[in-house]
Amino acid sequence: MSTETLTRTDSAANRAGFTTAIGLVIEREIMVRLKSKAFMISTILSIVILGALVGVSGALPSLFSSTDKVAVTSAGAEAVKGIEDIEPVVVDDVDEAKALVSSEKVDAAVVDSEDSPTGVAILSLRSAPESLIGSLSLTPEVELLDPDAPDPALTYFIGLGLGLVFFMAAMTFGNTIASSVVEEKQSRIVEILLASTSARVLMFGKVIACTILAFAQIGLTAVAVLAGAAVSGNDLVLGKVAEPIAWFVPLFIIGFVMVAALYAAAASMVSRTEDLPSTSTPIMMLIFLPYMAVIIFSSNETVMGVLSYIPFSAAVAVPMRVFLGTIAWWEPLVSLLILAATTLLALLVATRIFERSILQSGPKLSWGQALRRR
Structure with missing residues (x-):
């Protein structure tokens, strides 16, 4: 066996030993x-x-969120559409809505109103849900220059x-x-x-x-x-x-x-x-x-x-x-x-x-x- 072959064999053995060790x-x-x-x-x-x-952290919002029952007339139903945490109860007229609010069967009512800029008014016994007030309030137009900004x-x-x-x-x-x-x-x-x-x-x-x-x-x-x-x-x-x-x-x-x-x-x-x-x-x-x-x-x-x-x-x-x-x-x-x-x-x-x-x-x-x- 040549010297070159022996050298290659020894080198391969050393590499194997190094890897094994x-x-x-x-x-x-x-x-x-x-x-x-x-x-x-x-x-x-x-x-x-x-x-x-x-x-x-992802479940907490749903755990602490609450759904408010809200009586709605025809115009009120259109106004509350898409608002989260609101359970609409459809009524025929304003009097029926007032009766439900007075008996506390609902938390508030959204009814037709010609005097309101939004076309609807909120009826409540003591205080109306904040989320409902905020959602029905008039807000200025908002333009996002970079909606994907971090x-x-x-x-x-x-x-x-x-x-x-x-x-x-x-x-x-x-x-x-x-x-x-x-x-x-x-x-x-x-x-x-x-x-x-x-x-x-x-x-x-x-x-x-x-x-x-x-x-x-x-x-x-x-x-x-x-x-x-x-x-x-x-x-x-x-x-x-x-x-x-x-x-x-x-x-x-x-x-x-x-x-x-x-x-x-x-x-x-x-x-x-x-x-x-x-x-x-x-x-x-x-x-x-x-x-x-x-x-x-x-x-x-x-x-x-x-x-x-x-x-x-x-x-x-x-x-x-x-x-x-x-x-x-x-x-x-x-x-x-x-x-x-x-x-x-x-x-x-x-x-x-x-x-x-x-x-x-x-x-x-x-x-x-x-x-x-x-």
């Missing part, structure tokens, strides 16, 4: 989390609560919701990776793991496992939210945010990989759980500050344009601009490419730190010290 690390990490009662309970509760909130309040809540999803997932699962790494260092399990695999495989396996868990949790939450929207008939959730969410998913996955890798590197630089905040706080601030900027400047198109190209805020800023319709078709693609390049760089830096620091014991290292170590 990562698969084992991923399986181990996922199973550890799935066996954690705290993790499962918190996940199930968050999914159920969010789904229920969406369902209840609601500012809705825009704010979309940014808040997507930002909260990314922020909470990054913080929760980032800390999960960091805690796992520190626990394995403290118990010296990491030395056993590194005897059968490499530090790179260990880090990549942890990052991929937590990315899978984070995406699965968010996916299940999305299903619960859509189910709640479908049950309550909330077409806002079902229709208007579909395209922003379609961009949020790839941006979230790539951005989360970046954050997870940095958390793994931060944890490798410490030997005790107590020291973890000192290395993970900079990462938390890189997530928190852009998140707050998106919430605060959601109505500022210039600032939102800049935030679309910042890796730590792109996952929220881009979907918001897509919803608002203030983004060109190519901008999300450019933002995605910038985020992917930044994530690749973060993986290279994190891998270098992880490989050089994972077996470090004693005092914690700073980011600069970890990068300079050989």
Whole structure:
């Protein structure tokens, strides 16, 4: 057998071994989390609560709405046609309408009136329903210059919701990776793991496992939210945010990989759980500050344009601009490419730190010290 053939065979074996090792690390990490009662309970509760909130928000108006019985003459019947929460009771004349109102069999009556500008008058025993008065009042002509313009309040809540999803997932699962790494260092399990695999495989396996868990949790939450929207008939959730969410998913996955890798590197630089905040706080601030900027400047198109190209805020800023319709078709693609390049760089830096620091014991290292170590 030639040397070239042997080289190709060894290379294929190494690739297979690398893939198998990562698969084992991923399986181990996922199973550890799935066996954690705290993790499962918190996940199930968050999914159920969010789904229920969406369902209840759509059902509340119908639960608290009431139908008013209103006696109507021929002209009155035409006037109340199409008014919600009104149950018309047809009568022959004004006297019959007055009798029903006086006996409180109806809440009010709408009858013919030649003196009224609208051609009808409202009869009531004590007070007429506000919805009826408002619907029959004369209103000036209204011209909507942009009927499809996004609601500012809705825009704010979309940014808040997507930002909260990314922020909470990054913080929760980032800390999960960091805690796992520190626990394995403290118990010296990491030395056993590194005897059968490499530090790179260990880090990549942890990052991929937590990315899978984070995406699965968010996916299940999305299903619960859509189910709640479908049950309550909330077409806002079902229709208007579909395209922003379609961009949020790839941006979230790539951005989360970046954050997870940095958390793994931060944890490798410490030997005790107590020291973890000192290395993970900079990462938390890189997530928190852009998140707050998106919430605060959601109505500022210039600032939102800049935030679309910042890796730590792109996952929220881009979907918001897509919803608002203030983004060109190519901008999300450019933002995605910038985020992917930044994530690749973060993986290279994190891998270098992880490989050089994972077996470090004693005092914690700073980011600069970890990068300079050989």
